[in-house]
Amino acid sequence: MLEGIIDWLNSFIQHFGFVWTAPLFISGFIIYKVCSAFLVLRPRRACRTALYLIFSGSTGMIIWVGDNNLLLTLPVFFAAVMLCTRGSWLGRLALASILFCLVMSVCAMIDTYLGSVHSLRGLYDHVTRLLRPAAFGLIYLAFRHRLPESPPQLSPRLWSLTAMLAVMPLCALTAVVVIPYGPQYDSKAALRLTLSLGLAMLPFVFLTSLALLVAVLVLAEHERLTLASRLAEQRESYYQTLQRQEKQVRTLRHDLRNHITALRGLLESGKTRKAIGYLEQIAGSPAMAGGARECENETANAVLSAKRGEIERLGLTADFAVSLPEPLPVADTDLCALLGNALDNAMEAASRAQDKKINLRCRVDKGLFMLRVENAVDWELQDDLQTTKPERGEHGFGLACMREIAERGGGSLETRTAGGRFELIACIPVPDSPGCSQS
Numbered sequence: 001m002l003e004g005i006i007d008w009l010n011s012f013i014q015h016f017g018f019v020w021t022a023p024l025f026i027s028g029f030i031i032y033k034v035c036s037a038f039l040v041l042r043p044r045r046a047c048r049t050a051l052y053l054i055f056s057g058s059t060g061m062i063i064w065v066g067d068n069n070l071l072l073t074l075p076v077f078f079a080a081v082m083l084c085t086r087g088s089w090l091g092r093l094a095l096a097s098i099l100f101c102l103v104m105s106v107c108a109m110i111d112t113y114l115g116s117v118h119s120l121r122g123l124y125d126h127v128t129r130l131l132r133p134a135a136f137g138l139i140y141l142a143f144r145h146r147l148p149e150s151p152p153q154l155s156p157r158l159w160s161l162t163a164m165l166a167v168m169p170l171c172a173l174t175a176v177v178v179i180p181y182g183p184q185y186d187s188k189a190a191l192r193l194t195l196s197l198g199l200a201m202l203p204f205v206f207l208t209s210l211a212l213l214v215a216v217l218v219l220a221e222h223e224r225l226t227l228a229s230r231l232a233e234q235r236e237s238y239y240q241t242l243q244r245q246e247k248q249v250r251t252l253r254h255d256l257r258n259h260i261t262a263l264r265g266l267l268e269s270g271k272t273r274k275a276i277g278y279l280e281q282i283a284g285s286p287a288m289a290g291g292a293r294e295c296e297n298e299t300a301n302a303v304l305s306a307k308r309g310e311i312e313r314l315g316l317t318a319d320f321a322v323s324l325p326e327p328l329p330v331a332d333t334d335l336c337a338l339l340g341n342a343l344d345n346a347m348e349a350a351s352r353a354q355d356k357k358i359n360l361r362c363r364v365d366k367g368l369f370m371l372r373v374e375n376a377v378d379w380e381l382q383d384d385l386q387t388t389k390p391e392r393g394e395h396g397f398g399l400a401c402m403r404e405i406a407e408r409g410g411g412s413l414e415t416r417t418a419g420g421r422f423e424l425i426a427c428i429p430v431p432d433s434p435g436c437s438q439s
């Protein structure tokens with residue numbers, strides 16, 4: 001009966017060989033989906049197709065304990081991941097190691113140990129081919145709800161840690177599969193020892209790879225929460241600064257009658273010099289440093305007025321064109337952080353450039369809050385636009401803060417550099433309000 005089934009399967013495969021490639025492409029597609037959840041794929045269709053085909057071929061590679069196919073697959077697999085994805089090279093290297101160990105450990109366990117099952121020897125080739133997509137499919141179903149919607153972002157320090165941890169399963173996999181390769185391991189005793197070692201180590205490699213994928217997700221969530229906390233503190237700091245400035249203005253207005261009475265007394269008594277000195281003290285008050293009104297929105301006006309003063313003290317030139325109504329459907333803390341961080345970054349760059357002008361355009365029109373800031377840059381910006389300040393632990397959150405605000409509001413933030421000019425554009429959808437322009 002069993003021999004009849006085997007003969008029928010062989011006949012079917014010979015006539016419909018193309019159908020037998022389906023398990024390879026299914027397995028490759030599953031690994032491709034997992035990879036795309038953890039890494040940013042390059043947009044070119046050729047890169048995505050190449051990555052998918054390499055994954056399909058890798059999952060179909062025969063991996064025996066004591067075989068050198070692993071070493072033949074490794075450079076191709078790593079090259080495909082590194083060339084067809086983008087982002088932190090440490091992150092790509094770490095995840096390439098983890099995915100490679102995951103795929104190869106499954107293939108090695110299926111290929112090596114199913115052959116020892118006597119009742120399946122006639123069906124060995126067919127069963128191993130079908131078990132691969134089944135195994136990868138079960139892994140995907142188990143982790144489907146944990147896969148991130150967008151690739152996780154870790155700091156270089158955490159990516160380095162992940163890459164070092166990924167070396168452990170990679171070394172264990174290589175030791176179990178590759179080292180027993182050679183004529184010195186042809187004896188039955190050596191083979192039994194090798195198979196026993198593989199039976200212990202391959203599940204370790206498999207479970208460690210899964211654990212590292214989960215660890216990446218946990219670390220990414222920790223990074224996200226830490227960043228959110230820092231950004232919330234930064235937004236609150238901007239808002240508290242504005243509140244202090246407004247309090248100074250209210251105090252000055254409240255004491256204005258007393259100041260007038262004191263000045264009148266000095267002038268009536270002929271103490272002109274003292275009166276002038278008193279006026280100079282009042283004029284030097286921080287509350288009197290406010291400039292012209294920039295727009296109707298009080299929060300935006302306070303931020304822009306304060307920043308214009310800082311820009312002028314740095315010897316820079318500000319060109320603001322702002323049209324924001326008072327009933328603005330954007331939280332005051334978010335508005336402070338957007339305008340404040342954008343201008344802080346522009347001031348830092350313009351102060352080091354020959355062109356000292358900063359251009360800012362901001363308005364609400366047709367349901368969109370739009371912000372555009374442009375300034376000159378005289379040095380090469382890093383790809384991740386990290387801060388150039390030495391205390392990176394305390395700085396560099398401005399752009400991340402603005403991007404978080406834009407994405408949380410369903411919008412976007414884009415940056416580009418061309419011709420020595422840096423441009424930041426933020427667009428956030430906002431509900432229509434009575435004061436918003438609809439021109």
